Amino acid sequence: MRAYLPDYELRVPKDLEEALAFLANEPGMWKPFAGGTDLMVLLEAGKLEHTKFFSVWNLAELRGIEVTDESVTLGALTTYTEVRRNSILQEEFPMLCVAARETGGIAIQNRGTIGGNIVNASPAADSPPALLAYDAELELLSSKGARKIPYKDFHTGYKQMKLRDDELLTGIRLPRTTKSLRHYYRKVGTRKAQAISKVCFAGVAKIEDESVADVRIALGSVAPIVLRCEKTEAVLRGKSVDERTISAARAALINEIAPIDDIRSTAKYRLRVAANLLEDFLKTVRDGELN
């Protein structure tokens, strides 16, 4: 036997206030525990450093999908299954639904949460590239108050993020500005289902008069963080999608990302596939085949 469940403490706060109090009273000591789909793996491998957790699974305040004219806000505990089944998300944020459908098997989708996927901060996570491409904004809460931060500024380095020790991620806000966009999402992971991504590409673009009026591109598994590729976007903006633009964009992307060799894949593969996906994305949105 190798699996190792170290001693740890798990509390079940009765409401959000009590949960925030855990964080406020002993900052840095307590971590939230939601669906467990990431934490249990680390825990059982003996790789989880923290020993004090509080379960947020039953906090109703963090559940639900709220829709206004301007935005859709997902509670941090929204599961992949809930994302997958939501008709507004299906219509306006299809990449997020595809990401949710391709995250593990359905049993995992019933437990895994969008909020957990963000704060676990894995560069190989499936939904963050889609969230980045949709210009998501995060809602953070502590006993001192609430604040918002653009998601693209949130991750700062491998497993590093702008989340204070006393803060909890409560919601993810998506602006409803996607109607005129074309969406392209592709997760690459050796087998068809139940894979951990080796490269994940999410891109949206608006094509006007055969040129790129707007474009947002994000990739997973190609850098220490899930990466919004603004330099590549800059190369594309205002250009018509021809071979020259594609080749310039490929070159820009290759400079912008920094993949590594690991047990799942090679840097070489990730680099080339990322560039291939960019090309496929551009040709697809140009030729009007919507994802």
Added chain:
Amino acid sequence: MSETNSGGREFADRTVPVILQINGIKHELQLEPRVSLLDALREYVGLTGTKKGCNQGACGACTVLVDNERINSCFALAVQYQDREITTIEGVAHSDQLHALQAAFIECDGFQCGYCTPGQICSAIAMFEEFKQGAPSAVTEHLAETEIEFSEAEIKERMSGNLCRCGAYVGIVEAIREAFDKEAAR
């Protein structure tokens, strides 16, 4: 946390009362918070039909139903499932009468070694529910439609979280179709 609080025995003072509702029976347990739902079922309640394959959510052998939804019980902490209706393979049949899926698995040879089978069957039961609710999967082409075709591709995708190394997938898909058709015919 002191270094000596490591064993279950020494750790006894850290246990919490947990009430689990399993296959219609209430079990009052005293568990450490670190005990997974899978271990609670197998080691504390004695329901060993649910299997441990990888203990990291990758194989699906531990699939159980919670309020008719499937989850990997190795991922879940028992304390998070107080007062929910948990169904394991032992609770699937009605006394001597096998569940339609159990019967179909035998008839269509939907298994060989049988180790992944409890998870496969629980998973398939939940899948029927999902179909009834019109929940789309990764291969559903028209997301907005509520009637999803019970196709081979849909079954394979929806069952992809349950690995079978014997490779009895052909029989598994056949068994699921057969049971689904029987249920639809009723």
Added chain:
Amino acid sequence: MSSPKTERRFVGKSVPRKEGRDKVTGAARYVDDIRFPEMLYGATVRTTSPRGRIKEIIFGENVPWDEFTIVTAKDIPGENYVALILNDQPYLVEEFFNHTEEPVLLLAHEDKFLVEKARRSIRFEIEEFSPVFTIEDSVNKREIIWGEDNVFKSFLVDKGNVDEVWESADVIVEGEYLTGAQEQLYIENNGMIAIANHEDGVTVWGSMQCPYYVHKALIKLFNLPEEKVRVVQTETGGGFGGKEEYPSMIAGHAALLSWKSGRPVKIIYDRAEDMAATTKRHPSHTRHRTAVSRDGKLLGMEIDFTVDGGAYATLSAVVLSRGTIHAAGPYLCPNVRIRSRAVATNAPPHGAFRGFGAPQSIFGLERHMDKIAKTLGLSPEEFRRRNFIQEGQTTATQQVIHEKVDLSGLMDRAFELSGYNEKREKFAEQNKSSRLKKGIGFASFMHGAGFTGSGEKYLESVVGAEATEQGNVRILAASTEIGQGTNTIFGQIASEALGIDYNLIEVAKPDTSNVPNSGPTVASRTCMIVGKLVESAALGLKQTLVGSGFLKDSGYTSEDFSNACRAYIEKHGALKSFSKYQQPEGINWDDEHYRGDAYGAYAWAVYVAEVTVDPTVYEAHVDDFVAVQEVGRVINPVLATGQIEGGVAQGIGYTLYENVVWRDGRMANNQMTNYIIPTSADIPPIRVFFAENPYAYGPAGAKGIGELPMDGAAPAILSAIENATGVSINHIPLVPESLMEELETETI
């Protein structure tokens, strides 16, 4: 003695599995489902570097060591080796070690969390020696790490005179082929429970394929008489070869801890330990040099086949033997020389995995046959057809094929069912303009059933049949049910032989105190070899009943038979019949020259794979698979089909997904999330067809089947990928990263 040959009531029918109900209700008891009072949990402390000497063991602080049972090599009452072939692998390291997962000491405690904490706290003071990790380094003796030359075993097969063909040959084609390791990945991890003490001896319960292998190993380890050792198989959640030899190790460890502690001890491996420490398929390297005539006839084959055996000899010699004999395939060639060897590296020992060396050498051969065809300007199928072996011709070991073999016919059938010819044309046209590239390819091959050469003769397997008080017949054999259908097949064979109802046949659980040694459950031998013994043991039972006047010779009902059993038992107490293997006449094998009748029978097959290659992400996916084979008579079509489908699924994994990432002789991706096996979504429709040609010495005409399907997928898929992309690839696993390297020659 009459046997009901004409009326086949149970053979050929798909009766349901005997253990089916228990398996779908969760009632089946696997080893981890069993608990004894006062039981301790055991753990194995292993080496952490590939080669060296242990100078000191350092026990960590903050662990109540006085509460633990700790076993080292010094505690072993008998011999410190896992008895198998060469007896070179220790149960516990004494001083020197040869791979990163070698057991050094054993711990047991009633608290399993604490055992794990204790295990993690132990450190070794080590003197490191220079390790060897590759076949090449081992062959070149970069270091001598085993014996005098790193070679566990070598074989030479020589037919005709291959040295004379090169000069006159029209064309000579050379090639080099590589296959990787493969993890069996049964979903149930390995595990054992032991109760051992001086008074009662040693009893173990666990997941295994070969109870008498474990039995033999425990006898040596404890230096006990055989009746003092008892081995019981629990329900086993898959084996595929992976539970052939390693269970002897775990059983020994659990028993040593129990012997010392005086309490029952359970050792269950978790996935990470099972993947890293237990055996995998041997990686291999094959070199071919082939002489052919302009009109496409094989003139001479020179084959060099090497497998990586890991740190200890274990089963490498026999894996190598099967790989060697299959290396020249189902083709006629007058001059063949096969040189083969199994060499040592500082990795955990490689072991049995479905196919047992044959998938490796067949992969090399079939890729090479495609290469030769291309060189000659012939289609791959036409080149095969000109060389398929026929009845009366000889194999590489000069075995004369006495059965009607029709590989061309199997090929016709496979091509027709898969639409091979039409698709070849259609894809060539489509691929010109489409982004996704489609292709179709095939492989033709054979697989010998039963032990190689004289193996079965030496095994002298025995099967028993006994009448029960309820009037049933119980089969007594050590052959294990591991999902492949042993219980069901034995039931069918016996009911067929006796002409009684299938439900009257019971199959005893393998327990060495109760069943005779019917040999290991390996080598596609259970149906053909052991099944034949089941048939004759059952007939022996009947003979006694008839001879003693309790039963008519024929024209009886199942009820008559049951009544006869009960009456006999009432009068005489018990009724048992045993049957021992006798080699059919005319089978001759020369072990010294590796010449003669290598196997009693072969299964023959042609498999066709259809693939799509996505050049954006370099993934290949199998869209359709047709498996056509001749396996003698099929006893249970549904179970047989399941065997083929399962083997093909594992073969698809072997080819496209399953990549063991080695770092310093250790598997680095030893998690199910990172060692990728196919899911239901990755397996295409597998269409299975049997051509039946009854084999005279098999039960009701059956031959072996279990391993065959593992051989064909890899070469068929790579042939299809070549058809799709135009690129000929000579190695597996062909994961997307490798396919990219093959398809993209320019740097980015």
